[in-house]
Amino acid sequence: MVRCPAGTPAGQNRPSRRAAMAADTASTPAIPVIDLGPYLAGKPGAPEATAAQLRHANETIGFLTIVNHGVPASLVEEAFAACARFHAQPLDAKLALRVDGEFRGYVPVRGSTTRHSRLNADNQPNENEAYFMKRVGEDAGATDRWPAGLPGFREVALRYYAAMDALAQRLLPLYAMALDLPADWFAPHCDRPLTGLRFTHYPPARYGANQFGLAPHADTSFITLLAQNRVPGLQLRTTDGAWIDAPVVPDSFVVNTGEVLHRWSNGRFINTPHRAYNLSPGPRYAIPYFFHPNPDTLMEPVPSCRVPGEAPRYAPMTVGDYMAWFRQQNYGLSAKAKADAA
Numbered sequence: 001m002v003r004c005p006a007g008t009p010a011g012q013n014r015p016s017r018r019a020a021m022a023a024d025t026a027s028t029p030a031i032p033v034i035d036l037g038p039y040l041a042g043k044p045g046a047p048e049a050t051a052a053q054l055r056h057a058n059e060t061i062g063f064l065t066i067v068n069h070g071v072p073a074s075l076v077e078e079a080f081a082a083c084a085r086f087h088a089q090p091l092d093a094k095l096a097l098r099v100d101g102e103f104r105g106y107v108p109v110r111g112s113t114t115r116h117s118r119l120n121a122d123n124q125p126n127e128n129e130a131y132f133m134k135r136v137g138e139d140a141g142a143t144d145r146w147p148a149g150l151p152g153f154r155e156v157a158l159r160y161y162a163a164m165d166a167l168a169q170r171l172l173p174l175y176a177m178a179l180d181l182p183a184d185w186f187a188p189h190c191d192r193p194l195t196g197l198r199f200t201h202y203p204p205a206r207y208g209a210n211q212f213g214l215a216p217h218a219d220t221s222f223i224t225l226l227a228q229n230r231v232p233g234l235q236l237r238t239t240d241g242a243w244i245d246a247p248v249v250p251d252s253f254v255v256n257t258g259e260v261l262h263r264w265s266n267g268r269f270i271n272t273p274h275r276a277y278n279l280s281p282g283p284r285y286a287i288p289y290f291f292h293p294n295p296d297t298l299m300e301p302v303p304s305c306r307v308p309g310e311a312p313r314y315a316p317m318t319v320g321d322y323m324a325w326f327r328q329q330n331y332g333l334s335a336k337a338k339a340d341a342a
């Protein structure tokens, strides 16, 4: 088994019921809104100015909201509708696509438990069902597990996937500059990226003690791009330990730093813990896109984040090994885990 160095900040917060949630959350938005318009339009000085905002957000809260990102609102709507269509299928049709060893396909409600996180003890299964697409490089969905009875689903999912791929690539120079690296520093490590698109359904629920739609966790990714949700339910934990609601900004994406970028930056960029609920009377859907570099990338501190004479904060590990560990912890389904058990 791959050993994982401690990467997720410890926490004591154990919200459970509505009352507890209200008591330990604040609604003051502390998440910076970053306008990508000038950068994407090629305005002089915009890369540097935008990278500075990004640096500040990542060093202080690890979450930011981007607007004028170039992704049409209609495409985001189509993707949410495709997610809803997928989950409206009969359970049998979804179970026929149960995730494979590479983690493509369907995980039913309470089919996953967030064990990798040290944010809450006594972990219980997550109150959500999810459909996962995943790829390394450009295989354009050939290896995904597509539903048979949903005409048009694959086309929309792939179009949305492509838009997220393009947006992530356009953000990479900003992240490099934010870390005082040449703008093209990440490019050679991200030409066959490991990416995933998750279509999640959180049914309305009455959460018991220590139950969540998605338990507190930090993402594995370099960055996660999360389309703005019409139904609230995402909360994140600030560095002083308070859980706050993600603010609602129309036509935006929430972008958060995951474990890969946290480690690659030697802990400089924060991988903020977050959790999700659905306290609304109707369904809640979420369509996060997870961007990781090429799987063989060794997560050792980038040159600008090394401290002379000091060992890296985390033992270097490849992205691929880290992901295998993560799947084994939370889903017990990795190919390696199966091989070990055989």
Ligand SMILES: O=C(O)CCC(=O)C(=O)O
Residues within 6 Å of the ligand: 198, 200, 214, 219, 226, 229, 233, 234, 274, 275, 276, 285, 286, 288
């Ligand atoms: O449901 C949400 O808003 C967030 C989902 C999330 O954090 C995740 O899938 O990693």
Ligand SMILES: [Fe+2]
Residues within 6 Å of the ligand: 217, 218, 219, 224, 274
């Ligand atoms: Fe997440």
